Amino acid sequence: MKRSRIVILLFLFVTMILLAACNGSSESSGAEDGGDDGGGEADEEITLEFWTMQLQPTFTDYINGMIADFEEENPNITINWLDVPAGDLEQKILADVAAGNAPDLVNLNPAFGGSLAELDATVNLDEALTDEEISRYVEGAWEASQLDGETYGIPWYLDTPVTLNNTEIYEAAGLDPEQPPETYEEAKEYAEIIKEETDQYGYFPSLDLSLPLQHMELMGVPLTNEDGTAAFNTPDGVEVFEYFTELYQEDLIPAESLTGDQREGTNFYQSGQVAFGVNFFIAEIQENAPDIYDATVPSAAITGDSGKTTTSVQNLVVPEQSGYQEAAVDFALFITSAENQLEFAQLTPILPSSTEALEDPYFTEPPEDADPMELVRITSAEQLPNAELVVPPMDNFNELQTVMYDAMSKAMLGESTSEEAIAEAEEEWNAVVAD
Known part of the structure; x- marks a missing residue:
């Protein structure tokens, strides 16, 4: 590792520990006395900070609509959405973790997520999700966000070349x-x-x-x-x-x-x-x-x-600092539901990580006189079950x-x-x- 990289990582790690000891939880979540186990979340007013990677303005309506649907189903939860340019996201998430201001849920790729996982700054999703919930995702996509045997990200949208x-x-x-x-x-x-x-x-x-x-x-x-x-x-x-x-x-x-x-x-x-x-x-x-x-x-x-x-993967990561980890995981599961992923994939050339969504004819049956874009989608989806990072x-x-x-x-x-x-x-x- 280059000296500059090791100094940055050590600084961030030490700072994160000191802040965690002083503050007990993330200020961005508004958590005060709540523990990381999410106890009491269903009865209290919650604000989740949610970051995405360069999705505005193209997908503003889609994301806002999905947030509105989640808030309607969970009236005690408010989602604050921030979209960050791709070139700025890794440094911003590392800096905010160091400052004790990590979001509750953040959209990262495996490499960026791995930077957080190196610092033990992410929730272990193998423990946060049930076996049935894990089985909803394409296996290669689930395994793409693992470091040292622990899963730090829920796969969201995918691609195969x-x-x-x-x-x-x-x-x-x-x-x-x-x-x-x-x-x-x-x-x-x-x-x-x-x-x-x-x-x-x-x-x-x-x-x-x-x-x-x-x-x-x-x-x-x-x-x-x-x-x-x-x-x-x-x-x-x-x-x-x-x-x-x-x-x-x-x-x-x-x-x-x-x-x-x-x-x-x-x-x-x-x-x-x-x-x-x-x-x-x-x-x-x-x-x-x-x-x-x-x-x-x-x-x-x-x-x-x-x-x-x-395969390339965009995932959803719950930082360890979140005071509302259970609610953040629930929101991540909502975002990556078969219904929401299918809607997203019909807006842009991506593939869902949901095995149920991939069974839709949109990914399995090319239309008559299919154009190159449609054939790319079918070819890409055909490769996905056996693809891996x-x-x-x-x-x-x-x-x-x-x-x-x-x-x-x-x-x-x-x-x-x-x-x-x-x-x-x-x-x-x-x-x-x-x-």
């Missing part, structure tokens, strides 16, 4: 768009053919943020041993580095695959410069490039020897993903051999874990 294929480029290269690549090796073969036949890029495999870690796992290379130390410095791990190095150095993928963010892939695809890839934004393509959208056929996400499909929450996650990205970059740019780069990544990874 889908490959988008430009049929016009396929046909120009003499390829069958009904037979898109399913594996990394096939993706490379298609990229070679498309480059040779059309002088265009076939494949855009983004290497932004945690994606290098995902590629390793999907290609069958475990990242860690049981103690969190690096397990990837193996011949198979070197092969992954070699795979991306060859794609890059042979100009089979755009340079922006390495240097740009995930949005760059969408930009290349919607401008007709790349034939296929994963993690493109279909709604943006529909709006900005209708001709490309009409030529798009979705297919299952590209995977490797693992055979795995990953292939890179689970880890201590010091941001530092570890940077270690992998930096090492892969050195190999791809020719600054180190793949063997040297992965050995350096192993050394730096283990230093972060041990620090």
Whole structure:
């Protein structure tokens, strides 16, 4: 762990303990003498502070309507809703926990939630929910918010990646768009053919943020041993580095695959410069490039020897500081009910974490003459029962993903051999874990 990170975490942890000892409960909840077990909550007036991540203004009406329904069913509870920009949320929640002002329920992703769980600042939801309540959620989504064997988040809305294929480029290269690549090796073969036949890029495999870690796992290379130390410095791990190095150095993928963010892939695809890839934004393509959208056929996400499909998760976390944990859990269960999740999913391209909601024909039966957006939804939902968070929450996650990205970059740019780069990544990874 970098020194700055350890100082921040220690400061937050110590401050949180001191505040808890002085104040006994969160000021934001208005709790005074109530304990964390939620005793007496049904009879007292409660105000819950609820934070979401960048849902306004698009979903303001939906969230407000859901809050109104919950308050009608629970007349003693008032919900104060605050929407926070995604880029600010992690630091804000850590700072408010340190200041003793944590919300009662907060929408986080597994990495942000893991930052709180590292501080023992979250309610153990394995204990707060019954087995029947836990069984309502997709198993892989439930397991996505676990750290050191404890669940710190209730899954809310999900996604699985889908490959988008430009049929016009396929046909120009003499390829069958009904037979898109399913594996990394096939993706490379298609990229070679498309480059040779059309002088265009076939494949855009983004290497932004945690994606290098995902590629390793999907290609069958475990990242860690049981103690969190690096397990990837193996011949198979070197092969992954070699795979991306060859794609890059042979100009089979755009340079922006390495240097740009995930949005760059969408930009290349919607401008007709790349034939296929994963993690493109279909709604943006529909709006900005209708001709490309009409030529798009979705297919299952590209995977490797693992055979795995990953999922992304937004969850709901109850901070330990909440003076009304039972009410906060009840509100989280209400938000993630099958009915509310189905309504949410019909407003935007997301998947519900509720197994009951996923049984709705909206996710299982494509309409006649389905358009690409509808086919993406069906394809994504089909993958979900077997999908998992292939890179689970880890201590010091941001530092570890940077270690992998930096090492892969050195190999791809020719600054180190793949063997040297992965050995350096192993050394730096283990230093972060041990620090």
